[in-house]
Amino acid sequence: MTELYEQLKTYEGRPTSTSGVGKDLVNTPMIRHWCEAMGDTNPAYDGPGAVAPPTMLQAWTMGGLSGHTDRSGAYDELSALLDGAGYTSIVATDCEQEYLRPLRPGDRITFDAVIESVSPRKTTKLGTGHFVTTRMDIRADGQLAGTHRFRILKYAPAAREPKGTRPRPVINRDNAGFWEGVGRHRLLIQRCGGCGTLRLPWLPGCNDCGSPEWDTVEACGAGTVYSYVVMHHPPFPAFDPPYAVALIELAEGVRMISNVVGVPYDKVRIGMPVQLEFLRVDPELELPVFRGGEV
Numbered sequence: 001m002t003e004l005y006e007q008l009k010t011y012e013g014r015p016t017s018t019s020g021v022g023k024d025l026v027n028t029p030m031i032r033h034w035c036e037a038m039g040d041t042n043p044a045y046d047g048p049g050a051v052a053p054p055t056m057l058q059a060w061t062m063g064g065l066s067g068h069t070d071r072s073g074a075y076d077e078l079s080a081l082l083d084g085a086g087y088t089s090i091v092a093t094d095c096e097q098e099y100l101r102p103l104r105p106g107d108r109i110t111f112d113a114v115i116e117s118v119s120p121r122k123t124t125k126l127g128t129g130h131f132v133t134t135r136m137d138i139r140a141d142g143q144l145a146g147t148h149r150f151r152i153l154k155y156a157p158a159a160r161e162p163k164g165t166r167p168r169p170v171i172n173r174d175n176a177g178f179w180e181g182v183g184r185h186r187l188l189i190q191r192c193g194g195c196g197t198l199r200l201p202w203l204p205g206c207n208d209c210g211s212p213e214w215d216t217v218e219a220c221g222a223g224t225v226y227s228y229v230v231m232h233h234p235p236f237p238a239f240d241p242p243y244a245v246a247l248i249e250l251a252e253g254v255r256m257i258s259n260v261v262g263v264p265y266d267k268v269r270i271g272m273p274v275q276l277e278f279l280r281v282d283p284e285l286e287l288p289v290f291r292g293g294e295v
Helices: 003-009 028-038 054-061 074-084 176-183
Strands: 015-021 089-099 109-118 127-140 143-157 188-192 214-218 222-231 243-250 255-261 273-282 285-292
Touching (some): 003 109, 054 089, 054 127, 074 109, 074 143, 089 127, 176 214, 176 285
Parallel strands (some): 255 285
Antiparallel strands (some): 188 214, 222 243, 222 273, 243 255, 273 285
């Protein structure tokens, strides 16, 4: 056992909160808000004799923005000890709840919390560190109603792997013309030879009329963000999260998935105008992307 771990072990069993009191009684409005947010229509949570959803157990103990004033300094001391050893990053890993009796509107919630365990040093994909588990015993009008265990990992981030090669698009006989166009800095859209419907991505036949005949039109490059997501996890060696991936609606009326560049990922918005450009991601691959502008 290392000297650090010996110090960490001394915190096991130390209270982080004693005789804490919930800021609100168990109440119907909070139950209603929870059920609406979760889409839970179980009749047990409404009307005379209603109980609170069991998974609300921790909600009754939260201190809100102002927090609780009755917390001990043990958890902060433990965190500072880990910070000083280089384990400065933190991630929540899991929680466990045990329900011993239903909570009902009007119940007064009290609780005690303790540092239950600190693990030996563990190496994970995120990095090396220690798992810390706290246990909270929650009482309703003095009667034990449930327990809540919450586990975090305090860790030193692993060294990032060298940036890898961007994955290659799958090119086949149905879409080869599209990628040939990209190579010439042209974004080509298929146009049905039977009904004139535009389509993207490329397909061997028309979804509207079934005709296998087609030609192409070149996109003007203007578009707007129709929808988007921000990728944070999991990380891939060839990418630098976080980054925005958007469904772009082109001026011609078709849509395609691409990256939005030129603006911070958290500034991307639905309706944002974008303009086509071509980005060389490595010596052998160039991709169509869209530069964001003002909404």
